Amino acid sequence: MSKRVLVVLSEYGYWGEELVGPVAELDRAGYETTFATPTGARPQALPPSLDPNYVDPPLGRSVTTPAMARRADELDRSPRLENPLSLAELIPLRPYFSAVNHLRLLEEYHRKLEEATADLVDGFDALVIVGGSGPIVDLANNERLHELVLAFVAADKPILAECYGVAVLAFARDWELRRSILWGKHVTGHPKEYDYQDGTGFVGVDFNMGPPPYPLEYILRDATGPDGGFHGNVGKETSVVVDYPFITARSTPDSVPAGRKLVEVLEQDLRRYGW
Template sequence: MSKRILVVLSEYGYWGEELVGPLEAFDARGYRTTFITPTGKRAHALPPSLDSEYIDPPLGRSVTTRDMARRARALDDSSRLDNPLSLAELLPERPYFSSLNHLRELEDYHRRLATATTELLSGFDALVIVGGSGPIVDLANNERLHELVLAFVAADKPILAECYGVAALAFARDWETRRSILWGKHVTGHPKEYDYKDGTGFLGVEFNMGPPPYPLEYILRDATGPDGGFHGNVGKETSVIVDHPFVTARSTPDSVPSGELLVEVLENGLRRHGW
C-alpha cells in the first residue's frame, strides 16, 4: 500500500526548496501527500526562495539554483497546495487553568485529543514540518502541532523537520515532565553561523524582524541534553541527521537528501545516519 505523508506548512511563508525536495522524493515513490496549516489558510513560498539571484547574507552566495527556483515557483503557483487541512479544526485546544469549569473541560479536551490523534495516525505514515522563517511565527510554539508530534512519536512513526521547523520538535513536551522529546537525541538545525543578522522575513508581517527572535542552535543544544547532541556541520555543504523517529535537516540544501532519507526510514527501516 502506498505510504501517506502529512506535511505541515506555515501560513507565514515556507522556503520553496524545503518543500520541493521532500515532495519530489515522495512523488517518485508514489506516496500520497496531504498538506495541513495552522488555520487552514493556503501556504505560500517566501519570495527570496523563488529567486535564484537572491544572495543569502550568512553564506554570501545564492542558495537557490535557477532550476530549483523554477520548480518551486511551479509548485507554489499550482493548485496542489489549495484547501489544506486545519490544525485548529482537527485538534482541540487545551483550556486555560482559569476557565470556570476547568476539570470537566480538561477531561473533554483529553477525550477529543485522543480521538483526533487516533484518526490522524490511522491515515498517515509520517509527518513532515517544512522549514523557512514562517515556522518561527505559527509552528514553533503551536500546541496543537506539539500534540500531533507527540502522537507520532508515541506511535513510533517518523517525523522529518527542516530548518526552523525543527523548533517545533524542541518545544513538543510531555505536559508533566516538560522535558523535550529531543532529550537524548541527535539533531541538526539552523546553526548560529547561518542565522541572519537582519531582515528575517515573514509573509503578511510588515516590519523588520532583524535576526531570528531565538537562536535555534542554542535551543536544540539545551533540548537534546547531555546524552544527545546538536550537529551544525558548519562548513559542510549538507547536514541531515537521522535518530529515529526523527529526521532533521539543517537548511535549504539539505531538503533533497532529507526527503530521500525519510524514504529510507519508511522503506528500509533506517534508524541512524549522519552522526
Template sequence: MSKRILVVLSEFGYWGEELVGPVEAFDRQGYQITFMTPTGKRAHALPPSVDPEYVDPPLGRSVTTRDMARRAADLDESDRLDNPVSLQALIPERPYYSALNHLRELEEYHARLDRATGDLVSGFDGLVIVGGSGPIVDLANNERLHELVLAFVKADKPILAECYGVAVLAFAREWEDRASILWGKHVTGHPKEYDYKDGTGFLGVDFNMGPPPYPLEYILRDATGPEGAFHGNVGKETSVIVDYPFVTARSTPDSIPSGELLVEVLENGLRRHGW
C-alpha cells in the same frame, strides 16, 4: 497500499526548496501527500526562495539555483497546495486553568484530543514540518502541532523537520513533566552561523524582525542534553541527521537528501544516519 505523508506548512511563508525536496522524493515513491496549515489558509513560498538572484547574507551567495527556483515556483503556483487541512479545526485547544469549569473542560479536551490524534496518526505513515522563517511565527510554539508531534512519537512513526521547523521538536513536550522529546537524541538545525543579523522576514506582515527571535542552535543543544548532540556541520555542504523517529535537516540544500532519507526510513528501516 501507498504510504501517506502529512506535510505541515506555515501560513507566514515556507522556503520553496524545503518543500520541493521532500515532495519530489515522495512523488517518486508514489506516496500520497496531504498538506496542513495552522488554520487552513493556503501556504505560499517566501519570495527569496524562488529568486535565484537573492544572495543569502550569512553565506554570501545565492542558495537557489535557477532550476530549483523554477521547480519551487511551479509547485507554489500549482493547485496542490489549495485547500490544506486545518490543524486548528482538527486538534482541540487546551483550556486555560482559569476556566470556570476547568476539570470538565480538561476531561473533554483529552477525550477530543485522543480521538483527533488517533485518527491522524492512524491515517499517515510520516509527518513533515517544512522550514523557512514562517515556522517561527505559527509552528514553533503551536500547542496543537506539539500534540500531533507527540502522537506520532508515541506511535513510533517518523517525523522529518527542516531548518526552523526543527524548533517544533524542541518545544513539543508532555504537559506533565515538560521533558524534551529530543533528550538523548542527535539532531541538526539552523546553526548560529546561518542566522541573519537583520531582515528575518515573513509573509503577510510588514515587520522586519531583525535577527531570528531565538537562536535555534542553543535551544537544540539544551534540548538534546548531555547524551545527545546538536550537529551544525558548518563548512559541510549538507547536514541531515537520522536518529529515529526524527529526521532533521539543517537548511535549504538539505531538503533533497532529507526527503530521500525519510523514504529510506519508511522503506528500508533506516534508524541512524549522519552521526
C-alpha cells in the same frame, strides 16, 4: 497500499526548496502527500526562496538555483496547496486553567484530543514539518502541532523537520514531564553561523524582525541534553541527521537528501545516519 505523508507548512512563509525537496522524493516513491496549515489558510513561499538572484547574507551566495526556483514557483502556484487541512479544526486546544468548570473542560479536551490524534496518526505513515522563517511565527510554539508530534512519536512513526521547523521538536513536550522529546537524541538544524543578523521576514506581514528571535542551535543543544547532541556541520555542504523517529535537516540544500532519508526510513528501516 501506498504510504501517506502529512506535510505541515506555516502560513507566514515557507522556503520553496524545503517543500520541493521532500515532496519530490515522496512523489518519486509513489507516496500520497496531504498538506496542513495552522488554520487551513493556503501556504505561500517566501519570495526570496523563489529568486535565484537572492544572496543569502550569512553564506554570501545564492542558495537557489534557477531550476529549483522554477520548480518551487510551480509547486507554490499549483492546486496541490489549495484547501490544506486546518490544525485548528482538527485538534482541540487545551483550556486555560482559569476557565469556569475547568475539570470538565479538561476531560473533554483529552477525549477530543485522543480521538483527533488517533485519526491523524492512523491515516498517515509519517509527518513532515517544512522550514523557513514562517515556522518561527505559527509552528514553533503551536500546541496543536505539538500534540500531533507527540502522537506520532507515541505511535513510533517518523517525523522529518527542516531548518527552523526543527524548533517544533524542541518545544513539543509532555505536559507533565516538560522534557523535550529530543532529550538524548542527535539532531541538526539552523546553526548560529547561518542565522541572519538582519532581515528575517514573513509572508503577509510588513515587518523585518531583524535576526531570528531565538538562536535555534542553542535551543537544540539544551533540548538534546548531555547524552544527545546538535550537529551543525558548518563548512559541509549538507547536514541531515537521522536518529529515529526523527529526521532533521539543517537548511535549504539539505531538503532533497532529507526527503531521501525519510523514504529510506520508511522503506529500509533506517534508524541512524549523519553522525
